[in-house]
Amino acid sequence: MGKRRRQNEEVTEAPASGQVLPVAELGDDFNGDAEDGATYLALANREAASLPFYTRVEPPASYSVIEKPSKVTVEVEQGRHPALPKESWEVVNAAHFKAYKAQIAKHWPPSPALACPYPSPPDIEDEEGWRAYIDGADGGDEHDEEEDEEMDEEAAMNAPPKPARPRERREPLVSLLAGLDTDDTLALLGHFNAWLGETETLSPLWARWIFALLCVLDSRLDSGQQSQLRDLVRTLASVIMVRWEKALGKDELQPVAYKEGFYGVQTVASNGPGEKEDDKGDKPPQWALGARWKNDRDAAPRSESPKRPPDDDSVDAVLARTWILISAVVSGWGQWDLIDEVNAQVSALPRHS
Numbered sequence: 001m002g003k004r005r006r007q008n009e010e011v012t013e014a015p016a017s018g019q020v021l022p023v024a025e026l027g028d029d030f031n032g033d034a035e036d037g038a039t040y041l042a043l044a045n046r047e048a049a050s051l052p053f054y055t056r057v058e059p060p061a062s063y064s065v066i067e068k069p070s071k072v073t074v075e076v077e078q079g080r081h082p083a084l085p086k087e088s089w090e091v092v093n094a095a096h097f098k099a100y101k102a103q104i105a106k107h108w109p110p111s112p113a114l115a116c117p118y119p120s121p122p123d124i125e126d127e128e129g130w131r132a133y134i135d136g137a138d139g140g141d142e143h144d145e146e147e148d149e150e151m152d153e154e155a156a157m158n159a160p161p162k163p164a165r166p167r168e169r170r171e172p173l174v175s176l177l178a179g180l181d182t183d184d185t186l187a188l189l190g191h192f193n194a195w196l197g198e199t200e201t202l203s204p205l206w207a208r209w210i211f212a213l214l215c216v217l218d219s220r221l222d223s224g225q226q227s228q229l230r231d232l233v234r235t236l237a238s239v240i241m242v243r244w245e246k247a248l249g250k251d252e253l254q255p256v257a258y259k260e261g262f263y264g265v266q267t268v269a270s271n272g273p274g275e276k277e278d279d280k281g282d283k284p285p286q287w288a289l290g291a292r293w294k295n296d297r298d299a300a301p302r303s304e305s306p307k308r309p310p311d312d313d314s315v316d317a318v319l320a321r322t323w324i325l326i327s328a329v330v331s332g333w334g335q336w337d338l339i340d341e342v343n344a345q346v347s348a349l350p351r352h353s
Contacts, residue, residue: 081347082253082287083244085323090339093324094331097215101332104215109178116175124184127191134209136167169205172212182218186228189213193232200242204311207321214328221333229329230338236322237342243322244349247315253287253352256295286351290316 023045024038034040080087122129170176180188192210196202210232221229247253293316330339 081349082289082351083240083319083346083349084343085289085327090327093327097328097331100215101219108216109174113178114175116173118170118173118176121176121179124180124187127194130188130191131195134170134205136169171205172209177212177216180213180216182221182225185213185217186225189217189232190228193228193235196235196239200239201313202236202239202318202322202325203313204317204321207325210325211328214325214332217332219332226333226335229333230335233326233329233335233338233342236326237345240319240322240342240346241349243315243318244346248350248352252315255287256291289319292316 021041022038024036024042026039026042026046032039034043085093121133124130189210192206192213195206292314326339326342329335
């Protein structure tokens with residue numbers, strides 16, 4: 001058997017073209033099996049040579065044509081949702097917040113801590129205590145205990161009621177913030193997150209506290225700590241949506257004419273390009289965030305700032321201070337995906353009642 005194979009096939013030496021493995025030279029009538037590598041390569045080359053260079057597939061005799069409508073009409077409200085801030089504002093506010101944090105860190109008061117005009121704050125875990133401390137506890141007609149002990153029962157009953165003690169709201173003073181470390185600051189932000197979930201609104205005082213806490217919070221947080229801030233942003237987003245729905249129900253979203261820029265022409269916000277036109281061919285007006293404030297500012301002398309009520313609960317005020325806090329978290333700790341998430345939620349809200 002071996003002698004016959006040696007007669008029918010010869011193994012070529014490696015050619016100068018760079019071929020490494022030997023390939024057997026087989027006769028045209030060879031139809032045996034490959035018993036070594038050289039024969040296997042020869043059979044593979046012969047089979048490859050018998051294949052066509054290309055293949056052609058005949059097209060079907062007829063094609064089925066799918067008829068499509070000549071025109072598709074889709075009702076979509078174009079333009080940015082009026083409850084969203086301008087995209088340019090998002091960029092500018094992010095830069096401002098980073099500058100605030102850098103400035104505060106640079107000029108933070110050294111030890112020892114500054115004297116605080118307020119009484120000592122409660123323990124950081126005392127959520128209700130902190131809420132009473134910040135908002136101010138109602139004094140009611142409570143009497144001083146030592147004074148009550150000196151009065152007999154009859155005199156106490158006949159004594160006129162004492163006036164209610166005014167609520168003493170407390171601001172986030174540097175002397176208070178300096179006593180908080182990172183864990184304390186996050187714990188206090190967690191308290192605010194819980195209170196916002198209960199009340200579904202954001203007062204100016206709470207907004208100032210949250211902003212101050214974010215300004216002094218360490219920029220380097222681990223994933224668990226960042227998750228706490230993300231929860232806060234989502235709660236703030238729910239405040240925006242609740243306030244917007246409330247404004248729709250109370251018909252607070254009336255469009256206001258205002259000037260574009262300091263010296264622009266009077267205009268009314270519209271839904272943007274592509275919106276429907278009314279019977280007169282005019283674009284339907286739309287409420288614009290901050291338009292009323294802009295009119296107040298433009299009407300006042302440049303040297304004066306328009307005054308607003310201290311507890312302004314208007315839709316402009318609530319949305320403005322809420323967006324400031326959301327932007328602070330997003331830019332301060334790089335949570336950029338959250339702004340897309342919140343914008344998508346707000347954009348799904350109805351624009352008008």
